[in-house]
Amino acid sequence: MTRQELIEQIFTKRTFLCVGLDTDIKKIPKHLLDCDDPIFQFNKAIIDATADYCVAYKPNIAFYECDGVKGWISLEKTISYLKKYYPNHLIIADAKRGDIGNTSAMYARCFFEEMDVDALTVAPYMGEDSVTPFLSYEGKWVILLALTSNKGSHDFQLIADTEGKRLFEHVLEKSQAWGNADNMMYVVGATQGRMFEDIRKVAPDHFLLVPGIGAQGGSLEEVCRYGMTPDCGLIVNSSRAIIYANSEPDFYVTAGENACQVAEEMGKMLKTYSKTKDDLRF
């Protein structure tokens, strides 16, 4: 999916929501456990109920890998289902991979050839040759960790060099020599509030994938006030607050309602913060 196609989806549907498929067998409604593949059945119901209110889905690979071969099958089925029935949704594999060049190339083959997802989250610690193998696939996206949503983000990402430049700013700057706003996004946690201003100084145009609203406590309004661009420039993820809002057989109805509610807020945010003087999109 190209940047232009993504922007069109966002302004047509008036939402920049990504639904996180962090599907845990221990948390899904009990009645699904009798199915042949409970994880896939859960995902399918969540996807059908939320597709109108989001532009992206983000399977969190850890939640599938933890069931070994079985989990990997559920993941493949979920991705096939998305590609078949919702081809206009961006599929992000949240895997946080990154290794020496020849190994990153294998991960790229896994996610961009075998699974054929649109985007992959990548960890930057190992530098350029750990990231560039993912950038050689046309139409695919690298989503590089910059300033994450968790408490541990303060441990290393904020370390500043002698000129006051912090690690996440180094990542934003250096990586712009490897990719561009058409094939690279950054992960910035919703919990980082005004830090979005600093992010936008270094990466004014790039899309940001923003986890951390909902269960992690980040504010959508703050993210938009400080992080939104005329092209929106944001994909905001919610996982637990949408997919686990209800554990009864009608769980998907509640998931749909919650996604709809977030999308409505997002529509307002787009109107407030992305509108330019002569914008015909509103």
Add this chain to the structure above:
Amino acid sequence: MTRQELIEQIFTKRTFLCVGLDTDIKKIPKHLLDCDDPIFQFNKAIIDATADYCVAYKPNIAFYECDGVKGWISLEKTISYLKKYYPNHLIIADAKRGDIGNTSAMYARCFFEEMDVDALTVAPYMGEDSVTPFLSYEGKWVILLALTSNKGSHDFQLIADTEGKRLFEHVLEKSQAWGNADNMMYVVGATQGRMFEDIRKVAPDHFLLVPGIGAQGGSLEEVCRYGMTPDCGLIVNSSRAIIYANSEPDFYVTAGENACQVAEEMGKMLKTYSKTKDDLRF
């Protein structure tokens, strides 16, 4: 496997070699492609031929994941084989995982419960809560990236703060509050030469997992001169130079010979650099 058991294996066998199972269907001998599971058959032959000369095996997860479900099955079979026939070898899953707490906990469940490997490589970028879930498993090891073997290691790992402390030194220092030398090792590339002296200033006792000899060009002698401790403190990995030395049907014979040769050098290194005044191990 405990630290003491690992040290005993090293000094009994006079080797600290880890054989990297970076098994690529495109690189294994052609005659294996007729087998039911060529990747597993290759691994099995390599393991049987090299087990006497190494103390650890390190499947590189990317190389299995890239074949999806099929690759995952080959990986599970390889690990089961190792656990059954070579229970005294450390099994390291080289996966470089790391995510927010609840997700790292799922990766931990994957590798330490489902697969039940001994050790996992972990990326430190996301800080404390991305690492600690892996440390709650008794008898298991976290191997945290510190100073990696690739060119890109210079991009971020060497960034220094106002006091001259570099990112990899921050990682070494901070992480010692999360784990200890009994449940944590660090990845330091063999290509880093004298930097091992700096590493040992901050982490004098921890075992280091050292990739980068062989195909990547690092020097075993240098690693040992600057990085070895009285307990050895090193696990040195070789992948391509051992497993792909020969692509004929007798590939495993060459792999065994190459592993034997590296182990012989390692025996000498142990005698030279780990020996203490009243050491009875030699």
